[in-house]
Amino acid sequence: MLRGLVQVVPADTVTAVVNTADDVVLHGLHVSPDLDTVTYTLAGAVNDDTGWGLAGESWTVMESLERYSGQTWFRLGDRDLATHLYRTDRLQSGATLTEVTDEIRRAWGVGCRLLPMSDDPVRTVLTVEGVGEVGFQDYFVARRHDVTVSAVRFAGADAARPGPDVLSCIGDAEAVLVCPSNPIVSIGPLLAVAGVADALRRARARTVAVSPIVAGTALKGPADRLMRELGHDASVVGVARLYAELASVLVIDGADADLAPQVEATGMACVVTDTVMSSPEVAAALARRALSAVGAPPAPAR
């Protein structure tokens, strides 16, 4: 979505507020999977086959770790490891996650500003049937989200302050785009940080969400299953009910055109377009359409 967005507006006018509740300390290193995926993606360096990590990655460190039967279910590539080493070093030297995130995105030549949702630790905790509470990476990577979840909470969210500029960038933005991420475990943590949901409510007229659910399924990841298991309708209507107070427009795919009236019944406007971003052109068109829907005409394509 962000790759589309930076095609239709200058990258330096875009600020992405990113989930950090997936962050995890592995081998003593502070790993921020969502921040890194956004950075590597915008840098054109992401491994497009997996959607995470770096293209052309090598795995010498992980292979060497096998000698020790060390934990290797969360695989960190050699080049990717450098990011975690740098982040950890800077955090231990007293830098904030916001500061080091900015250093990292600049080092990759990313023009879009990236803001961690909070510099304070927030951690997604899922209650898995037959197991109990597990952390996000345990759920998502180790268990490949192939389990039944009965509850999700965001530990630390009560005490977490939004990162510097998070609230002001929502307050000042010409348009706010809620990306088609998992509403429960990717957008959910942002909304759990004090002040973020309120800032969106105030910006509701300028806020547009793109549905991550197309024809009842998530194109990627467990959003549909999670929504169902937690009592939501795994459809664009379910997404609309989650976002209706925060966003004035929901963008849905043509495959769900027949559900537009039910989306509108939640109080949101509904835009029907192609949301399956199979090419940069589709992504750009989607971004253009979403911005227009909240009255923020994109700059001429450059």
Place this chain on the structure above:
Amino acid sequence: MLRGLVQVVPADTVTAVVNTADDVVLHGLHVSPDLDTVTYTLAGAVNDDTGWGLAGESWTVMESLERYSGQTWFRLGDRDLATHLYRTDRLQSGATLTEVTDEIRRAWGVGCRLLPMSDDPVRTVLTVEGVGEVGFQDYFVARRHDVTVSAVRFAGADAARPGPDVLSCIGDAEAVLVCPSNPIVSIGPLLAVAGVADALRRARARTVAVSPIVAGTALKGPADRLMRELGHDASVVGVARLYAELASVLVIDGADADLAPQVEATGMACVVTDTVMSSPEVAAALARRALSAVGAPPAPAR
């Protein structure tokens, strides 16, 4: 020296008590340079050109770190990094340094037992002329020990307890060998840990030291310069004065044969032999000679 020793006695009868005052936290990782050098050396995996790190190492992580202008003066190879990741992970899970050291040496098939001198943090701090106090790796690696040192202390040594079995292995050993390491910054920290010097005094009759100084210079590293700067004679006589209370025998090189009477004047017996370990055979002969000097005849070579 240890490579020589395990040629002349069964490896599983050897326990090496190793300095941990060089340990350093880098990028959040617990690095134990001396333990790793001993492990890799005994495993036959050490980089013989440098005397540290692994042979055939790759440097992808460090090269990638340069993107961030991260700290790269202390270079950690990719395969070596796996050791630090494993150690850090285990320490954070509650294992002691003694436990994880044993796991690592076993993973490398090292038959000789390795004991960190202490599971508590002890850190070598050097007062460098014109700079002030610096840590060991700053002095040794970043400044390449090309500076003038006016004092050395071992922070934490007062409170540090010797590692489990450290005192008993000295107490029970048939022979105790003080390896030809730097007396100030490699052997010094061990002696600063409560009880170790006393244990050696009690074992003095069974304790033999090998001089790291040959013809007034250290074969490797800054032992001679450090000894001079701290007011010691940078010679086998200076070494003898440092060890006379702890060891009954000093082994010196033929190049220093004329100083044997001065060594004996300190109260130590003096053995003159080839101490420059230019080949495995010389190392084995030196080990055999050292053990014999304290009445511990080596097992027949296997």
